[in-house]
Structure formats: structure tokens, C-alpha cells
Amino acid sequence: MNRIKEFLKDELTGWKKWEVIWMVLAVAVIVSLSLYWGDNARGIIAGVTGVVCVILTGKGKMSCYIFGLVNTILYAWIAFEVKYYGEVMLNGLYYVPMQFVGWFMWKKHMNKETKEVEKTKLTVKWEVILLLISAACIYGYGLVLKSLGGNLPFFDSISTCLSIVAMILSVRRLMEQWIIWIVVDLVTVYMWVIDYINGGTDIATLLMWIVYLLNAVFMFIKWFKESRRINNEI
Numbered sequence: 001m002n003r004i005k006e007f008l009k010d011e012l013t014g015w016k017k018w019e020v021i022w023m024v025l026a027v028a029v030i031v032s033l034s035l036y037w038g039d040n041a042r043g044i045i046a047g048v049t050g051v052v053c054v055i056l057t058g059k060g061k062m063s064c065y066i067f068g069l070v071n072t073i074l075y076a077w078i079a080f081e082v083k084y085y086g087e088v089m090l091n092g093l094y095y096v097p098m099q100f101v102g103w104f105m106w107k108k109h110m111n112k113e114t115k116e117v118e119k120t121k122l123t124v125k126w127e128v129i130l131l132l133i134s135a136a137c138i139y140g141y142g143l144v145l146k147s148l149g150g151n152l153p154f155f156d157s158i159s160t161c162l163s164i165v166a167m168i169l170s171v172r173r174l175m176e177q178w179i180i181w182i183v184v185d186l187v188t189v190y191m192w193v194i195d196y197i198n199g200g201t202d203i204a205t206l207l208m209w210i211v212y213l214l215n216a217v218f219m220f221i222k223w224f225k226e227s228r229r230i231n232n233e234i
Contacts (some may be wrong), residue, residue, distance in 0.1 A: 010115040011056075011063045019059060022218070026051045026211045034204035046074035047204035051211045057170060058178075058219030060116030062106050069099040078205055082195050085150045086141070086160035087188075094164060102171045109173060121175040121227040130165060130176075137161040152191055159187045175227040178220035185213035 030047045039047075049071040056064035072095040079087035109118045122130075142157035150156055162184045169177035192206040 007062075010110075011061050013115040015059070019055075022215075023052070023055050026055065026215070030204055030207050030211065033207055037203040039204045042074055043078060043204040046071055046078060047208035050075065050208045051215075054181075054212050054215045054219075058215060058222060060106075060111075060114075060119070062103060062110070062117070065099045065103045065106075068102075069096065072096050072099065075205070082200060083149075083151050084156055084191065085148055086145050086153075086156035090160045090163055095167065098167050098171065102167075105171045106173070117173050119175055119223050119227040120173050122169075127176065134161060134165055137164075152194065155187050155191055159184055159191065162187075175220070175223040178216050178223055181216040182213065182220065185209055185216055189213060 027048055030051055031044060034044045034047060049067045053064050053067040053071050056067060072091040076088050076091035076096075079085075079091065106117045110116070111118050138154070138157050138161045141161055142154035145153035145156050162180050166177045166180040166184060169180065189206070189209045192200070192209055196203065196206055
């Protein structure tokens with residue numbers, strides 16, 4: 001019980017006013033607009049847990065993995081129904097186990113003063129290597145998804161492949177994850193806009209990804225400043 005109380009205290013420590021306002025505003029927008037447009041409870045819960053997860057990730061709080069576990073399971077279910085098979089496999093087979101990996105990796109690198117995870121950054125060499133590997137994976141996986149008859153296979157592939165890379169960088173506490181998340185979020189917003197235009201009703205999912213995009217921009221700025229200050233390149 002004491003460990004739980006200490007954990008909750010750490011998670012609530014160090015929040016700036018704008019971060020709290022952003023969290024409340026993001027959740028309020030997801031819930032209110034989703035209810036207005038008649039989305040179901042599953043979509044709303046997936047949207048809210050997803051938004052809370054990415055904001056907590058940007059803040060460097062370990063509880064992001066708790067909310068992330070709920071979100072990835074529900075999102076895989078939603079994506080399956082609209083035949084975004086890349087998203088299904090990404091979330092069900094990769095994101096779910098990575099929540100546990102991330103938890104234990106971050107636990108070893110928490111700043112005792114700020115109660116946030118320590119931020120780091122890549123060297124230029126590794127940035128180039130990641131770019132080349134990502135391009136090859138996107139093309140190859142896009143062909144696989146196309147053969148499966150999935151919708152928007154190459155957009156789905158971009159979202160899936162870059163998400164895998166970004167999650168690895170997130171677990172490693174690397175600033176560059178947010179650059180990749182911005183690209184992923186732009187592509188995925190486009191995918192869910194197309195689904196909505198074609199008659200889809202998962203408005204909470206679309207709103208979730210729009211908030212993800214805004215959050216990625218905010219957190220890139222935050223992590224860039226903090227990683228430069230730490231000056232801990234790998």
C-alpha cells in the first residue's frame with residue numbers, strides 16, 4: 001500500500017500549469033465531441049486512455065504504460081473492424097507487450113528530483129541509419145498489407161513501421177521519438193478522416209489522433225530542450 005501511495009505521489013509531482021490545462025482540455029474535447037456525435041463507450045474509453053497515455057509519456061511519467069495498455073487493446077479491436085490490419089498487428093502484437101518492456105526500462109532511469117524519466121538523444125549517424133531502415137520496412141510491409149487486401153496499405157505501412165521505430169525510441173527515452181510520432185500522427189489522422197468520410201463512426205478515434213498530433217509537437221519542444229540540457233548522446 002505504501003508503494004502505491006508513493007507511486008501516485010510521484011506521478012502527481014512536478015506538473016506545470018499548462019500541462020494540467022492541456023490534459024484537462026484534451027480529455028474534455030474527446031469526451032464532449034464524441035458524445036455529441038454519438039460514438040460508443042468503447043471508442044470514448046480508447047480515445048481518453050490514448051490521450052492520457054501520450055501526455056503522460058511526454059511528461060515522462062511511468063503511469064503512461066498503464067493507460068497505454070488499455071488503449072492499445074481497445075484500439076486494435078476498433079482498427080480490426082475497419083480492416084486497418086497493420087494497425088491491428090501493431091497494437092495487439094507489439095504495443096501490448098511493449099507496455100511492460102517500457103515500464104521496466106523507464107523504472108531504471110527516473111530522475112529522483114523531478115520524478116520524470118531522464119531524456120536522451122541520438123547521434124547523427126544513428127538518425128541516418130534509422131531513416132534508411134524505416135524506408136525499406138515501409139515499402140516491404142506495404143506490399144504485404146496490399147496482398148492482404150487491407151485499406152490504404154502503404155499509408156497503413158507508414159503508420160505501422162514508424163510507430164514501431166518510435167516506440168523503441170520511446171522506451172530508450174530518446175527525443176527523436178517525437179519527430180517520428182508527428183509523421184505517424186499526420187498519416188493516421190488522414191486514414192481515420194478517410195474512414196469517417198466513408199461512413200465510419202469512430203469519431204473519438206479520429207479526435208484522439210488529432211490530439212496525439214498536437215501533443216507530439218508540444219512534447220518535441222519539451223524533450224528537445226531537456227535532452228540538450230542533459231547532453232547525453234548515445
